[in-house]
Amino acid sequence: MDIGFVTNVVFPFTKGGAEKRIHEIGTRLAVAGHDITIYGRHFWEGPQVMDYEGMTLYGVAPTQELYADERRSITEAIDFSVRLLPHLRQTAAEHDLIVASLFPYFPVLASKLTTLTADTPLITTWHEVWLDYWDDYLGRLGPFGKGIEQFTAKTPHHPIAVSSVTADRLTKIGPSRDQIEVIPNGIDxxxxxxxxxxxxxxxxxxxxxxxxxxxxxxxxxxxxxxxxxxxxxxxxxxxxxxxxxxxxxxxxxxxxxxxxxxxxxxxxxxxxxxxxxxxxxxxxxxxxxxxxxxxxxxxxxxxxxxxxxxxxxxxxxxxxxxxxxxxxxxxxxxxxxxxxxxxxxxxxxxxxxxxQFDWDTIADQAEQCYRQAIIDGR
Structure with a gap:
């Protein structure tokens, strides 16, 4: 398989659970012979496109502060998504599959735009579904967060949830339960x-x-x-x-x-x-x-x-x-x-x-899910 991962943050240059998951699965799939490209902000030293641990890192946007007042920056997410579009439009058709990091949502929507013309399946991984928590997180802008989350959930794609609890919450705003694959996070x-x-x-x-x-x-x-x-x-x-x-x-x-x-x-x-x-x-x-x-x-x-x-x-x-x-x-x-x-x-x-949460096991589960998404997309 030729897989493109989309994430504005790239491990280990930024350290968080979502980017670490991509790194751990990506490196293992690369060892198994798959072609892996990660599209992200250019947090690393070196050229815009470079090989790293068997994968290709593709910097589609310069580094930028991710947080504003202790909250993830909406303008950063939009900026990354806009800068992502021209690069992914050129390469999406080369990939068998695009796997977009869910949060902060806008990169998923940008990825979907490019996969429409390339006819490439899109997978997202839902680490959480916030629902009413948006009101606490964004205050008066809570309805905006809810709206983007719901719109993303209803956008046609292949959803993965990291737990059954997250999958059940996702069904409240989007796909049915039988459409959601549960693949947990992992550890070494x-x-x-x-x-x-x-x-x-x-x-x-x-x-x-x-x-x-x-x-x-x-x-x-x-x-x-x-x-x-x-x-x-x-x-x-x-x-x-x-x-x-x-x-x-x-x-x-x-x-x-x-x-x-x-x-x-x-x-x-x-x-x-x-x-x-x-x-x-x-x-x-x-x-x-x-x-x-x-x-x-x-x-x-x-x-x-x-x-x-x-x-x-x-x-x-x-x-x-x-x-x-x-x-x-x-x-x-x-x-x-x-x-x-x-x-x-x-x-x-x-x-x-x-x-049961060892990364080798999780990578095997992800590989099977990715293959099935490609088959379903044909």
Missing amino acids: VDQIESTRPADDGFTVLYAGRLAEHKNVDLLVEAFDRVAQTASNVSLGIIGDGPERDRLERQVQTLEHADRVTMLGFLEEYEDVLAHMRAADVFASPSAREGFGITFAEAMAADCTVIAAAHPESAASEVIGDAGFLVSPTVDGVATALERALEGERPSTEPTIQAQ
Whole structure:
């Protein structure tokens, strides 16, 4: 197959879940003999078009700031899409398939325009479906976000969702459930298992964006309660985001503030893995997760995982019986922390549960889905 990936951000020059998924699947498909081209912003040093780890990187637009006031920039997305069009018009017919990164939507619509004349199938990967969350994210511009999401969902394409929760939410605005393929996000199990644990690790760890729906404030309060009777425990919080200042102020008010450390964003992925390998418990009571890659990573690191049972979270789908699912409340998290810190283990070994998310397995699933999309498009 000759596959073109469209993404305004390219891993490892920018680091995020969506671009990492493209990189991991793309490199594995390249090794399997497929031709892979990634169309993105020119974040790398070197020529506009160059070979990288068996793939071709094609810089269709210069680098540009991705965020404005802690939110993804709409003007950046539109700028990238406009610059993408003339390049993809010239090359779309050369590809058997175009796989467009979903967020921030406009590149998907631009890709669809080019595939109409080239008669090339288009696939998108839905990491989340926001629905009413757009009102919280964009405020008075919420209806605009909803409209673009719905329009993208109704645009003819082959949708992939990273979880059944995300697939079910997608059916509310677009395709029927039987049209959506579920292919989860992945992890490099060997890399995680071979990572040396951090020397300055923590008993309990959180890693992720510091946003309101992540409920890190509940974890902090629950930990402080448990620390009253568990004298040797510590909590490490990895990540950054709009809630960081508020969380730092909250930590300062805790009775056991000296046992909580906010590490901020760690540039090196291996450093995050090292802290997971050192931790006994990984806790993230997030109320909204389209997948929840940190759960899979923490299970591969042999942590006891604590997550929230919530209808808008795929945590239960990822963790299964290999962790503790609790109500997203201080009481719920505190009770699970006590159980985990006393040595109680879930019924399924976390490392066994994590194996199904290895990138080799995910790449095989993606390859089969891509082949089927080509067949269906003929």
